[in-house]
Amino acid sequence: MMKKFVNDPKQFVPEMLQGIALANPDRICYVPQYNLIMRSGAPDDAKVSIVQGSGSGHEPAHVMVVGKGMLDAACPGDVFSAPPVDYVYETIRRLKSQKGVLLLVNNYTGDRLSFDMAREMAEAEGIRCETVIIDDDVAVSGSTHTVGRRGVAGNFFVIKAVGAASECGAGLDELAALGRRVNSVTRTLGIALSSCTPPAKGAPLFDLGGDEIEVGIGIHGEPGRRRDKLVPASAIVEMILDAVVPDLPYQSGDDVALMLNGLGGTPLSELYLLYGLAHRRLAGRGIRVRRSYVGEYCTSLEMAGASLTLVKLDDQLVSLLDAPADTVLRIF
Amino acid sequence: MMKKFVNDPKQFVPEMLQGIALANPDRICYVPQYNLIMRSGAPDDAKVSIVQGSGSGHEPAHVMVVGKGMLDAACPGDVFSAPPVDYVYETIRRLKSQKGVLLLVNNYTGDRLSFDMAREMAEAEGIRCETVIIDDDVAVSGSTHTVGRRGVAGNFFVIKAVGAASECGAGLDELAALGRRVNSVTRTLGIALSSCTPPAKGAPLFDLGGDEIEVGIGIHGEPGRRRDKLVPASAIVEMILDAVVPDLPYQSGDDVALMLNGLGGTPLSELYLLYGLAHRRLAGRGIRVRRSYVGEYCTSLEMAGASLTLVKLDDQLVSLLDAPADTVLRIF
Amino acid sequence: MSSSMPRVEFVVRTMAETVLRNEEYFGQLDAVVGDGDFGYSLARGFEIVLNDFDTFDRSSIAAFLRKIGMVIASRVGGTSGPLWGTAFLRAAAAAGDKTALEPEDAVAMLRAAAAGIQQRGGASLGEKTLLDALVPAIDRLEAEIAAGAAPVELARKAAETARQAAEATSALMARRGRASYTGERSIGSPDAGAVAVGVLAQAIADRWSGAVGG
Amino acid sequence: MSSSMPRVEFVVRTMAETVLRNEEYFGQLDAVVGDGDFGYSLARGFEIVLNDFDTFDRSSIAAFLRKIGMVIASRVGGTSGPLWGTAFLRAAAAAGDKTALEPEDAVAMLRAAAAGIQQRGGASLGEKTLLDALVPAIDRLEAEIAAGAAPVELARKAAETARQAAEATSALMARRGRASYTGERSIGSPDAGAVAVGVLAQAIADRWSGAVGG
Ligand SMILES: Nc1ncnc2c1ncn2[C@@H]1O[C@H](COP(=O)(O)OP(=O)(O)O)[C@@H](O)[C@H]1O
Ligand SMILES: Nc1ncnc2c1ncn2[C@@H]1O[C@H](COP(=O)(O)OP(=O)(O)O)[C@@H](O)[C@H]1O
Ligand SMILES: [Mg+2]
């Protein structure tokens, strides 16, 4: 039996969205028919509309990062399924702005296909669109697997940067270039300690032995690149950094943002423990953490696990990351 | 084998605190000897110092709600253990302010004993202290169980209110009265879908059958008041409201704050789903949700479960809840 | 020759019913190295197809199939919506204004569907996708037509090949879709999409004579 | 009569070693209806007692016990630190300036310790706490002294009563501490603190003759 707070599994996503709408009557506007969460007042012709869509189950990504300084809209699909084409198409139509619509797409086949088809349909109606593909996951090597890297927790930085720049009136091409630039300096690796259970499936997506972990996990409960034995936190951090740091590479003297993202079932205490270990080890490699992010940013339902993201920083990026934002995801 | 990101379990709390310190170099100051996390610049003689201590394992409570507008310091004990007396005593000494020190204590025997002994010692040195006992948990009825109700997620509202008022210069007695007033209109009930595993124990604190839930759970992995069968989310919300609403009671025409607090292992999607159900059912009872809080505020390690808190609002309380704050717990 | 509309309706209805009956099975197949939503996603689309079945435009075979394709393309999430939707849309286009379909027309429509999937998803044969069951099945169909087999035999033979080819995807390493992220770990279990093609083909073959005659 | 310091040291050391050996067991007992930290908390304090054992002030029995009490009161978290620390501090005060302790002095010190726990924690007998093992054990000790038993017998009898009384807490409903939150569910398992008292008393009795003579 599935241990979840759920009614009818088919209503899981709509009921979640309804909760978001009720908790944020002033911030957002909810269009049930298309799982659409729009920022109140959007679209704004003085601003490029920023749209992200993906499967559900990654909360707060992406429906909960709708708001000032972040997304103008998100249109999630069912749990772990890319949104159907007409959800995306309707979203683009409703977010149509004089300055254009920027589509942020995590690099998964389903998401790309949906956004491509929807964009074709929207452009046929004269709506200007640009697409930024996010693919920060170092677990998947772009060369041997032709579908390319996945987009995972690093998408937060792309959203934050283009969101902030769009508030200052940046144009569509400029934002697309910025988004691609942020993506190009962002790298992530994830580790799972447990599987997760999509409500409609009602059972875990994979079984892990009591002493096993999945290394290089995606965000949809797909198994990772390999299965390892559980080791102490320090060894896990070292293993992750050994995969992430050389990939860009991040080098001695670099300033970075360091994110320890929880996958849904891992408590803040463990994330901060990992954060501290990673911060010190990066310092040992001459890499300075200038901005830190610890918590849940892109999850896989209730999966226990964490991902580590590095972003190479420059002053422009720091000021975009520091810019104010106000979204569904909030504490106060 | 315990599935956690941990090194030596005895270093779990210090390693977490170190991570917090490294991630917040400007916000806080860390005194390892006493597990003490202080707000940078505290104590401030123009402001009452607000101190909370409790066991660890409830993160973000309480070490991560240190900062402007919330706590001036937190001194956690080990996981689920009240801080030893001299941690509390040293904390009070270091937070000594002309305007006094306000101690916020969740109503557990261990916490009360530690804070009482430490306060005696501090007062003997001429430090002015006041204590507010927080006991919002409706699962424990005050009459038959003489230790009284527990303090659970509702402590967030007490902290937020006195934190905001203290920034405006309120005095010690005024803050203590305010804290007690907020506590007196706050009620919580928690439900667990799973147990949790303290690192030093390495095994779950209790076993739950695949279709069982614990109702009226505390925040230390103590079993709840009773064990029930898992039912759909709507029925769970109804059961919680039936316990919480009549307890104050909250009545038709009341304005409330509604918190859906995750216990550590429950994803945001499920919390918002519960939130939406609760919001609508409260509306059905004529109770208007004026402020909403959804996420993790007071957890039990990685326990899957949630608690629901209601706070009866008035305009003063709303403006204190709305006042700005900047703590370790943050998104950006 | 009489209209092929009943036969087209039969095929679509059989596909829809079979998808719904196999929702869980298809999901389990996708969970091995994918994310387990394949059965759910397809079912949500074909559910609408069944519910609205009687309301669809039947002015031509092409119009009918186009409507099916649009429902699926727009309402099914994940990778499958765009791919299966495109397949129906292309089959519709290949049907043109025909009202009576010869076996050769069916082959042309299926070829167009496969080409559409190939074009949209960018997969080549051997990359462990539904194409690895669909394309061999079409080849077999064409070969059996050339050999003069009866319609009911054609369906049976094509289904046999689809199922065998689906099984054979076990040996392949996934290079497309989510399963590709697991690299070598994808070897050893069949592709969910390919198995689905086999199961659907078999269901059509099994019901063929009963439903619409030889 | 010679100094009782070696015997006091023996008792404290035996308690400390026994607590460390039983860390997991005590934790398990506390996990049944408590939060499982009892063994861990006590162990972290008595660990310091053992580590720093040779450095403690031995100018008097009272000074020595006061130091133990302070280490425990200040360094052990949870409910147990303040309670067990208070017990040692009160025993120290009851020892006064005595250097040689008669059995009656031991009774007086234990009564003072129990009273301290009672006062600080507010528990009455029968509320399912460590007092429900400690107080009957002291009563038995006093009775055996009156009956003229030898020291090694005293320890054995008191331990026997402590263990039996600890077992008997199973029938009680907890009204103090975390276990009280579970209400009726606390019935059926013994109180962790009471069992610890029994285990410690037994360890002292077992080692008594070997360590310090009859
Ligand atoms: N690029 C592709 N081209 C053709 N078929 C594909 C492609 N990618 C995946 N598939 C097929 O889709 C199936 C998975 O569908 P679905 O579960 O809807 O996708 P996902 O969950 O990965 O978005 C696979 O078993 C495979 O047969
Ligand atoms: N008020 C009290 N007075 C005396 N003993 C108590 C009291 N409360 C708890 N205890 C004892 O303390 C033991 C639990 O200790 P500990 O685990 O450190 O406490 P907690 O985890 O509840 O803070 C109980 O088994 C009981 O014997
Ligand atoms: Mg999917």
Ligand SMILES: [Mg+2]
């Ligand atoms: Mg405790």
Ligand SMILES: [Mg+2]
């Ligand atoms: Mg899938």
Ligand SMILES: [Mg+2]
């Ligand atoms: Mg305990």
